Amino acid sequence: MEVAKHWRETPERYRLEAGKCSKCNTIVFPQRIICPECGNRKFTTQSLSGKGKLVSFTIIRIAPGGFEDLAPYAVGIVELEEGVNILTQITDCNPEDLKTGDPLVAKFRRINEDGKTGMIYYAYKFVPDAGL
Amino acid sequence: MRDVAIIGIGMTRFGELWEMSLRDIAVEAALKCLDDAGTEHIDSVTIGCMSSGLFNQQEHLASLVTDYLGRRNTPAVRVESACASGGMAVRSAFMEVASGISDYAIAIGVEKMTDVDGNLATKALATAADGDYEAFHGINFPGLYALLANAHMEKYGTTREQLAEVAVKNHRNGALNPHSQFPREITTDTVLKSAMIADPLRLFDCSPITDGAAAVLITTVEEARKIGKHPLVVISGIGTATDTIALYQRKDILKMDAVQMAGKRALQMAGKTIHDVDFAEVHDCFTIAEIMVLEALGIVEPGQGGPATQNGHTALNGKFPVNPSGGLKSKGHPVGATGVAQICEAALQLRGQADKRQINNARTALTQNMGGSGGSCVIHILEAK
Numbered sequence: 081m082e083v084a085k086h087w088r089e090t091p092e093r094y095r096l097e098a099g100k101c102s103k104c105n106t107i108v109f110p111q112r113i114i115c116p117e118c119g120n121r122k123f124t125t126q127s128l129s130g131k132g133k134l135v136s137f138t139i140i141r142i143a144p145g146g147f148e149d150l151a152p153y154a155v156g157i158v159e160l161e162e163g164v165n166i167l168t169q170i171t172d173c174n175p176e177d178l179k180t181g182d183p184l185v186a187k188f189r190r191i192n193e194d195g196k197t198g199m200i201y202y203a204y205k206f207v208p209d210a211g212l
Numbered sequence: 213m214r215d216v217a218i219i220g221i222g223m224t225r226f227g228e229l230w231e232m233s234l235r236d237i238a239v240e241a242a243l244k245c246l247d248d249a250g251t252e253h254i255d256s257v258t259i260g261c262m263s264s265g266l267f268n269q270q271e272h273l274a275s276l277v278t279d280y281l282g283r284r285n286t287p288a289v290r291v292e293s294a295c296a297s298g299g300m301a302v303r304s305a306f307m308e309v310a311s312g313i314s315d316y317a318i319a320i321g322v323e324k325m326t327d328v329d330g331n332l333a334t335k336a337l338a339t340a341a342d343g344d345y346e347a348f349h350g351i352n353f354p355g356l357y358a359l360l361a362n363a364h365m366e367k368y369g370t371t372r373e374q375l376a377e378v379a380v381k382n383h384r385n386g387a388l389n390p391h392s393q394f395p396r397e398i399t400t401d402t403v404l405k406s407a408m409i410a411d412p413l414r415l416f417d418c419s420p421i422t423d424g425a426a427a428v429l430i431t432t433v434e435e436a437r438k439i440g441k442h443p444l445v446v447i448s449g450i451g452t453a454t455d456t457i458a459l460y461q462r463k464d465i466l467k468m469d470a471v472q473m474a475g476k477r478a479l480q481m482a483g484k485t486i487h488d489v490d491f492a493e494v495h496d497c498f499t500i501a502e503i504m505v506l507e508a509l510g511i512v513e514p515g516q517g518g519p520a521t522q523n524g525h526t527a528l529n530g531k532f533p534v535n536p537s538g539g540l541k542s543k544g545h546p547v548g549a550t551g552v553a554q555i556c557e558a559a560l561q562l563r564g565q566a567d568k569r570q571i572n573n574a575r576t577a578l579t580q581n582m583g584g585s586g587g588s589c590v591i592h593i594l595e596a597k
Contacts, residue, residue, distance in 0.1 A: 089344055110345060116456075136366075136465065138358035139411040140350065144338060145331045147350040155351045157359060157460045167346055167460040180366060191349065203348070 081194055086201055093203035096130055096186055098164055099123035107164040130186030131209060132160035139175045146192050158184055158206055172207040185209040213310045217436035217446045218594070220249025220318075220429030221556040226544030227393040229423040234268045234324040238277045241425035241549075242320050249429045250441040255314035257281070257288035260301025260321040261548035266336035268327050277320060287314075294340035295497060297321065298426065298551025299581030299590035303450055305430045315431060321552030322425040333421050337547070340584040342458035354418055356459050356585045357498040358410035363466055364500060365412070367515070372412055374518030376403035378499035379416050379541050381521060385528050386538020388569040391553075393422050393544030403499075417499040422544030426552035428559070433597075443563045449484070449593030451477030457587040470589040471508035471582060482593040484576065486510045489593070491533040491561065491571050492578040493554035496540050505580055506534065528569060536561060536569050551581030555592060562596040 091097040092110045099111035103120035109128065114121055137156030140147070147153070154175035158166050170178060171189065184206040193200045222244025224237045232240070238259070246252055259273045270276065274288035293300045298321030305319035325333050338347045341356060364370045380400055386392040398416065406415040436444055453473035456462055462469070479485060486509060494509075496502035503517030511532055512520040520526055526534035537543050537557035540550060558577035560566045575596045582589040 092345075136359045136363040138351075138355050138362060138413075139408075140352070140355050141408045141410060142354070144347070144350060144352045145335050150350065153350065155349060155355055155359075157465070165460045167349055167351065167458065169349055180362075201348070 081199065083199055086199065094188070096128040096204060098126045098128050098162070100126040107162050109164045109166055126162065128164070129161050130204070132158040132166070132184055134170070134178065134180055134182045134184055135159050135165065136180060137170060137178055154178055169205045170207070171205045183209040214312060215433040215446060216306050216309050216430055217433045217444060218428050218555065218559050219251070219431055219436045219439055219442070220245040221427070221559050222246070222248055223391050223426040223553055223556050224424050225391050226422050226424035226546060228326050230326070232423070234264055234270060234322065235276055235280045237324060237423060237425040238273070238320050238322040239280050241322070241427040242281050242318060245318065245427035245429050249439070251316070251429070251439060253316040254283055254286060254318050256305070256308050256317045257283065257286055258301045258304040258308070258317065258319045259288065259290040260297040260299070260319065260552060261290060262292060262294055262297045262323060263336045263339060263547070264324070266328070266339065267323065267325050267333065273322070277322070293588045293590070294583030295495070295547045296551055296581045296583035296588045296590050297548040298553070299579065299592065300452070300551065302428060302552055302555055302592065303452065303590055305428070306447055306450060309430050309432060315435060317430045318427055319430065319552055320425060320427040321549035323546035323548040324423050325421045325546060326423050330421065345458055346460070353585070354410040354413050354498065357500050358413045359459065360465060360504060360585070361412055361500040364504065367466060368518070370503065370515070370518035372404065373400060374522050375412070375417060375499040375503070376400045377521045378496060378502045379403050381527055382496060382535050382539040382541040385536050385569055386542025389538045389543055392538050392542050393420055394542050395538070413498060413500070419497045419540035419545035422546040424544055424546035424549045424553070426549045426556050428552055428555055444597040445559045445562045446595050446597050447592055448595045449478040449480070449482030450591070451475060451479070451481065452588070452590045453477065454588050455586055457584060459585040466504070468504055468508040468586045470586050471505055471580065474589040474591040475509045475578070475580070478578070478591040478593050482595070484593065489576050489578045490574045491536060492580060493537060493557050494534055494539070494580040495550070495582045496535060497545060499541070502534065502539070509578070509580065528571065533571050536566065536571055551579070551590065554579040554581055555594065558594045562594055
């Protein structure tokens, strides 16, 4: 992957920044140019809290290329406090113990790397939120 | 708009076709289709293919396939909508003829998936998901459909056994289809004891990696009546729709809006309701997909897809047969060919030529072909006239 392809997603992947429609307040993640709800083209930046609850999840046993060493690992859809959904890995837990509705919180983690000498990709993963 | 008929159908065998190349299988399906039609007339070629660039390091199929078909200089175009590419190619060929641009249009769906190893094939397929916000995080298609399966089981009480029954039924049908990649019956146990891929989906919940091609020749009803080689089959309705490419962005992941809307549009165009349809070929890329599509199309009520499969409603001899061909599960899923192959099966049934898997008195068929996790869908209504 070229550096720019990852770098341009920095606001979303490193800082969990979403877009908030200036007209209808819809929050979109990742950011978009046109609001899918009202067609408005003006957004403000909305920093997401990174707190949410698990909507649905699976445990990947046969992983896609580049993720083999991680398997088995959990991936799920999390509904954030702001009402927007995100697809993410869920880590720092036994995936078998997860259940729908579990409170989760975002952490900054290493996702993958481009071979032994290439770029390392960082972004969010979610972990169980113990409320600490 | 002119009325449109299907006068020719042709398919390669589906499977691991080591001795044949991408161009070989596309040409074989097209030639079988022309032989079936009893005419050599082609005014335009539409190729449906998802990802020959990643599977075969080959793009520009409009030129490649048309040339090797012996039709140099004929107008040709390729269309892509992930796993719905084949259905979309038939739609384009339909529009060629309906609009009057072509009198005879051939749609060829093709995918040659075994030129790369399984890992690369899975990677190519994953490009039908949102690359930056799904695949980046280590999820693939079994994983995305597993999210749907878990949500469906939790909301409706769909059971693990009901999912397995989709595979068992489709293998039972596919065992009667000479084109099938896996023409063998399986048991519920085969599914439940197969390797876990992404909980709760196991290996036998997933459609396979397949080489294959399928073609249909389309012309006006008027021309079809003149040739009259087979019982007349018309395309009376077409519907397409899109949805978010990313599953997580849907308000309710269990509502397949693109499928529901494409179905509604196709039936409306044909002047029919789902109750007028005798059978369907649907996109069972995973067992849960067939269950959710049954519900989205209104063949059963929401949540009833599992029980309906278990009680035989969708079996070959059931009230509403689904996937008489064996579906993607048993027949195989060469992604770009799948949508065209569904229409080949529907036409074969409507002509009364489906041999051991013939559905009695089949007059109206629905074919449902979708891309990704339901980000695009194309539905055709075919009728025997």
